[in-house]
Amino acid sequence: MKVFAGSSNLALAKEIAAYLKIDLGNCVLSRFSDGEIHIYIDENVRGEDVFIIQSGSFDANFHMMELFLMLDAFKRASAERITAVIPYYCYARQDWKDRPRVPISARLVADLIEKSGADRVLTMDLHSPQIQGFFSIPVDNLMAAPVLARYIAGLKLDKLTIVSPDAGGVGRARVFARRMAASLAIIDKRRPSPNAAQVLHVIGEVKGRDVVIFDDMVDTGGTLVLSAEALKKEGAGRVFAACTHPVLSGTAIAKIESSPLEKLIVTNTIPLHKKDLASEKIVLLSVAELFGEAIRRINEGSSVSLLFV
Numbered sequence: 117m118k119v120f121a122g123s124s125n126l127a128l129a130k131e132i133a134a135y136l137k138i139d140l141g142n143c144v145l146s147r148f149s150d151g152e153i154h155i156y157i158d159e160n161v162r163g164e165d166v167f168i169i170q171s172g173s174f175d176a177n178f179h180m181m182e183l184f185l186m187l188d189a190f191k192r193a194s195a196e197r198i199t200a201v202i203p204y205y206c207y208a209r210q211d212w213k214d215r216p217r218v219p220i221s222a223r224l225v226a227d228l229i230e231k232s233g234a235d236r237v238l239t240m241d242l243h244s245p246q247i248q249g250f251f252s253i254p255v256d257n258l259m260a261a262p263v264l265a266r267y268i269a270g271l272k273l274d275k276l277t278i279v280s281p282d283a284g285g286v287g288r289a290r291v292f293a294r295r296m297a298a299s300l301a302i303i304d305k306r307r308p309s310p311n312a313a314q315v316l317h318v319i320g321e322v323k324g325r326d327v328v329i330f331d332d333m334v335d336t337g338g339t340l341v342l343s344a345e346a347l348k349k350e351g352a353g354r355v356f357a358a359c360t361h362p363v364l365s366g367t368a369i370a371k372i373e374s375s376p377l378e379k380l381i382v383t384n385t386i387p388l389h390k391k392d393l394a395s396e397k398i399v400l401l402s403v404a405e406l407f408g409e410a411i412r413r414i415n416e417g418s419s420v421s422l423l424f425v
Contacts (some may be wrong), residue, residue, distance in 0.1 A: 172206025
C-alpha cells in the first residue's frame with residue numbers, strides 16, 4: 117500500500133498517513149509557466165495498491181484537474197489498484213436537472229474520475245447518497261456522524277432536538293437524531309436562487325429545547341443563520357450547528373459570528389484558513405482516523421461496514 121496526496125488538503129493527508137504509520141509517497145506537483153499542472157511520481161508504484169487523497173476544496177476546478185492527472189499518471193505507471201480518496205466531493209449539489217438546459221455536474225465528475233483511472237472511490241457524506249449510483253466502480257461513502265456525535269454528547273445539552281435546515285436533509289438529520297436519542301425538527305425553506313435562502317417556518321417542537329442544526333455542508337452561511345434566527349424566534353434554548361464540510365465561502369464567517377449560533381462544529385474534510393480557525397464559534401474535529409481505518413481495511417480486503425455504525 118502507498119498513500120499519496122494532492123495539494124488540496126495536505127494536513128489531513130499527513131494525519132491519515134500518521135494513523136497508518138507510513139510516510140506519504142513522493143509525488144512532485146508543479147505548474148508550467150502558463151499555469152498548466154505538471155505531475156511526476158518520484159518512486160516506483162508498479163503493482164502497488166495506491167490511495168490518492170485529494171479534496172475538492174476552495175479552488176475545486178484546479179484540485180479536480182490535479183486529481184484527474186494524478187489518476188492518469190498512476191494508471192500509466194502500472195499501479196495494481198488506484199483508490200481516489202475524496203473527503204469532499206465537489207459539484208455534488210448539481211445531481212439532477214432542476215430546470216431545463218443545465219448539466220448534471222455530479223455525474224460528469226464521476227465519469228471523469230473513472231475515465232482518469234480510478235478503480236474505486238472513498239469519500240464522506242455525499243450531498244446526495246444516490247451519487248454513488250453515478251459510478252460503475254465501488255464507492256464507500258463514510259459518515260462523519262460518529263465524530264460529530266461524540267463531541268455533541270460531551271456538551272450535555274438539555275432536551276436535545278436535531279434540526280434539518282431543509283426538507284432535502286431530513287433523512288440525514290433523522291438518522292443523526294436517532295443516534296443521539298433526540299427529537300427531530302425541520303426548517304421549511306425556499307431557495308429562490310442558488311446560494312440564496314428564505315426560511316418560512318419551523319416544523320416540530322423546539323421551544324425550551326437545545327437544538328443542533330445538522331447538515332452535510334455550510335457554504336455561504338445564509339441558510340444556517342436564517343435557521344438559527346427562526347429557531348430562536350420559536351423559543352429554542354441554546355443553538356448549535358454541525359456539518360461535515362465547511363466550505364465557508366464569501367462572508368460566511370462574519371455571518372456566523374453575528375448570528376445566534378453558539379458553535380459551528382465542523383470536520384477537516386476541507387482545510388480552513390487561519391483567520392477562520394481564529395473564530396471562537398468554530399470547532400474543528402478530525403476525520404483522519406475514519407479515513408485511515410477505511411484505507412487500511414480496503415487494503416486488507418476486510419469489511420468497511422463497521423465504520424458506518
